[in-house]
Amino acid sequence: MPPRKRIQYTQENIDQQLQQIHLLDPSSSTENAEQLAPIVKQIHVNQQQEQFLRTVQGLIEAKEAEIETICEDNYQDFITSVSTLFTIKSYTTNLREKISTLDGNVSQVGHGLVEKKRALLKSKKTAANLDEAIDTLQSCLRVLDVVNRVGQMVKEEKYWSALRSLEEIQSMPPTSLSQTPLFQHLLSSLPSLRIQIKDAVTASTKQWLLEIRNVSGQVGKLALEAMEARTRRWRTRREKDPMLKLSRVGSAVETVTNEKIEYNVLYNDKIKVDFKPLYQCIHIYSALESLEELQKSYQADRKAQSDLILPVPLNLSALPGLTQEITGFFIVESQVLHTTRNFRSELEIEELWDAIVQRLCVAVEYSLKVESNHDVFLRVKECLIGFIMTLEAYAYSTNQLHSFILVLFEKYATLLEKEFGRRLDEDVLRDDHLPMYITEPSQREEGLATVWVTRAEEDELLKLTLPANLPWSQSFDSCCRDIRNFVQKFYQFMEGVSQHHRNIDELLGKSLDALLVHHVSESIEKRLSGTTTLSQIAQIVTNLEHFDQACSELERSLTSLRSTQRGGTVTLHASSSFGKTIALACGRITSIITSKLDDFFELSEYDFTPQDRENAPSMYLYELVNWLTTVVDSLVVKDAYKDEAYRSAVQYIADCLMEFLLGRSIAMLNENAISNILVDVDFLENELKNIGRSHLSVAFTELRSTTSIVLSDSVQQYLVPAIRQASFPSVKHKRLQALLEKLARFGTSSNIPAVREIGEKRKKEAEAVGRLFPGEGR
Numbered sequence: 082m083p084p085r086k087r088i089q090y091t092q093e094n095i096d097q098q099l100q101q102i103h104l105l106d107p108s109s110s111t112e113n114a115e116q117l118a119p120i121v122k123q124i125h126v127n128q129q130q131e132q133f134l135r136t137v138q139g140l141i142e143a144k145e146a147e148i149e150t151i152c153e154d155n156y157q158d159f160i161t162s163v164s165t166l167f168t169i170k171s172y173t174t175n176l177r178e179k180i181s182t183l184d185g186n187v188s189q190v191g192h193g194l195v196e197k198k199r200a201l202l203k204s205k206k207t208a209a210n211l212d213e214a215i216d217t218l219q220s221c222l223r224v225l226d227v228v229n230r231v232g233q234m235v236k237e238e239k240y241w242s243a244l245r246s247l248e249e250i251q252s253m254p255p256t257s258l259s260q261t262p263l264f265q266h267l268l269s270s271l272p273s274l275r276i277q278i279k280d281a282v283t284a285s286t287k288q289w290l291l292e293i294r295n296v297s298g299q300v301g302k303l304a305l306e307a308m309e310a311r312t313r314r315w316r317t318r319r320e321k322d323p324m325l326k327l328s329r330v331g332s333a334v335e336t337v338t339n340e341k342i343e344y345n346v347l348y349n350d351k352i353k354v355d356f357k358p359l360y361q362c363i364h365i366y367s368a369l370e371s372l373e374e375l376q377k378s379y380q381a382d383r384k385a386q387s388d389l390i391l392p393v394p395l396n397l398s399a400l401p402g403l404t405q406e407i408t409g410f411f412i413v414e415s416q417v418l419h420t421t422r423n424f425r426s427e428l429e430i431e432e433l434w435d436a437i438v439q440r441l442c443v444a445v446e447y448s449l450k451v452e453s454n455h456d457v458f459l460r461v462k463e464c465l466i467g468f469i470m471t472l473e474a475y476a477y478s479t480n481q482l483h484s485f486i487l488v489l490f491e492k493y494a495t496l497l498e499k500e501f502g503r504r505l506d507e508d509v510l511r512d513d514h515l516p517m518y519i520t521e522p523s524q525r526e527e528g529l530a531t532v533w534v535t536r537a538e539e540d541e542l543l544k545l546t547l548p549a550n551l552p553w554s555q556s557f558d559s560c561c562r563d564i565r566n567f568v569q570k571f572y573q574f575m576e577g578v579s580q581h582h583r584n585i586d587e588l589l590g591k592s593l594d595a596l597l598v599h600h601v602s603e604s605i606e607k608r609l610s611g612t613t614t615l616s617q618i619a620q621i622v623t624n625l626e627h628f629d630q631a632c633s634e635l636e637r638s639l640t641s642l643r644s645t646q647r648g649g650t651v652t653l654h655a656s657s658s659f660g661k662t663i664a665l666a667c668g669r670i671t672s673i674i675t676s677k678l679d680d681f682f683e684l685s686e687y688d689f690t691p692q693d694r695e696n697a698p699s700m701y702l703y704e705l706v707n708w709l710t711t712v713v714d715s716l717v718v719k720d721a722y723k724d725e726a727y728r729s730a731v732q733y734i735a736d737c738l739m740e741f742l743l744g745r746s747i748a749m750l751n752e753n754a755i756s757n758i759l760v761d762v763d764f765l766e767n768e769l770k771n772i773g774r775s776h777l778s779v780a781f782t783e784l785r786s787t788t789s790i791v792l793s794d795s796v797q798q799y800l801v802p803a804i805r806q807a808s809f810p811s812v813k814h815k816r817l818q819a820l821l822e823k824l825a826r827f828g829t830s831s832n833i834p835a836v837r838e839i840g841e842k843r844k845k846e847a848e849a850v851g852r853l854f855p856g857e858g859r
Contacts, residue, residue, distance in 0.1 A: 289358035301408030395444035404468040458493035505600035512556030514617035520548040533634035597655035619716040671729035689750035698764035735780040749827035821847035
């Protein structure tokens, strides 16, 4: 294997390579230390070569002797070789020197390069540290900027953005900054920053609650006005469409119609209620997992605000404004309930609602405790009805308010009843008990529109030729007018009330009965006791009769009115009172007539022991019958009442004639006196027949039967029970006994034997009649 050819390094090669070494490039701002590496490597290789050369030199010197020996044999070649070797040696020496120089230079240059490299590395490390410090400072500045902007966002009420920024700081990925004390301090301060955000959003909500309280009255006013407009629209439509009369505001039909006219009382041209602060607060508290705390705080604040709404005591003039504020308060609560999911519970709102409604009812009732003007009750009711209808539209329960209105209504009805009771008393007191006189058709139409009469009577009155008298007097017209006003005001209170119809009907019936009985019927009865003129009493009877008829007509009218409002039947019981008063009036007529009849009977001069019988009736009876027929027939009452007056008068005459025969003031009488009485009875019956009232002659039945037993000498027949019951049912044994005793007394006192004999007979008959009923005394 041939030896490897050694690389020859000439001086030229080395100089050339040294000239190519440039540690610093004048045109560059950076060092070219990288170019030194291959040269240093080459120098290192040359050092190895130098060592090799030294080794070679040693070998050469060792071989010189051998070479000289060889050279002796090969002198010429040796000389040439020696010459070549000297040349090589010279070159080697030069090379060694140059290498040594170069090695020194390289060592010097390398030392400088190492120092520069060390300085360079240190500079790079410093630069890296500076860069890292700068990055860290920049990160710190960014974090500090975020923290600073959190405060600014809180001032600008951007609470959610501020909270998100804090979350971003906390959720930053791990960096060199994460281990710094500054960052740890920032992390430890995040809870306090969250508390600042929480306090700020809470303060914002508190301010919003204050603003809401200030605008609640305006919101409620707009809502009540909207409901009033809605009610007017629906009333107009109901008047046009009879099929809608039973539908009220809030019914399905009306609700569908109203949906076409939407009006937001919280956001309109007049007011704009912004719920953003509350929503933002709910959002922040939810993010901080403190929503329950906010709910409790909000409930407490709203309860405190609701407690401040009602003043104590309540001035009724402030009630409209008060209902407006309550309405606005609960409209806001309804909006919060339906727009915040589970933030508000219906139970919490219902508790606030029930509490404030109860306090409202108590306050209003206390303010009305001493109120005597029923118009004030009406204004309170109208205010509450609008309040009820408005809150019903927002699904609030109004049963308690409806019940309270019924309580107010009962007090209202009581005051109304008292006022109209006074009016009716005055109507009856001012009445002149003369028929109403009309001259114009308008008066007749107005009168018929006021009173309640039957259809038949109304038709008859429309046919009257004017001028004419109406059947009733002024009191009937005035009382009917007042009763109509009473019913109108009564139902005016309940207009808009959708509940308690049956209670209202019962209360109306009771009130009307009280007015008709205590202030019409009984007032007429009191007036009747002081009236002595038969024509006035007759007019009272006519009025009472019309009042009695009016009760039935009024019942039908009210029932028809209530049927359009889904009410019950109104029942009146005053007719019985009017019937009793009519009976008292008829009794008053009878009393006056009998009083006058007494005057006639005082003029009578009967001889109860006459010697002869009369063929003509007593003279006073002519005047009595003439007066009686004139007075009774002139009464402007129904024929039934006239007949009753005649019956009472005839019965009184019969009783008076019976009293003549049987009274204790007459000690004795004879049969001629009885015959004379029967002549008068015949006259009276004939007169009754002439005036078409012969049926009234039945009043003399007892008188005729009793006297017939005596005159026909039928006492023994009377003693037989069967005959007595069949032929003398109307005879009272005590009266018969008294009559027999008076006849016996007359006979026994006579000096005529035959008469005395008859007297004894009458005495025995009287005793026999008395024994029929031994348990009954005279």
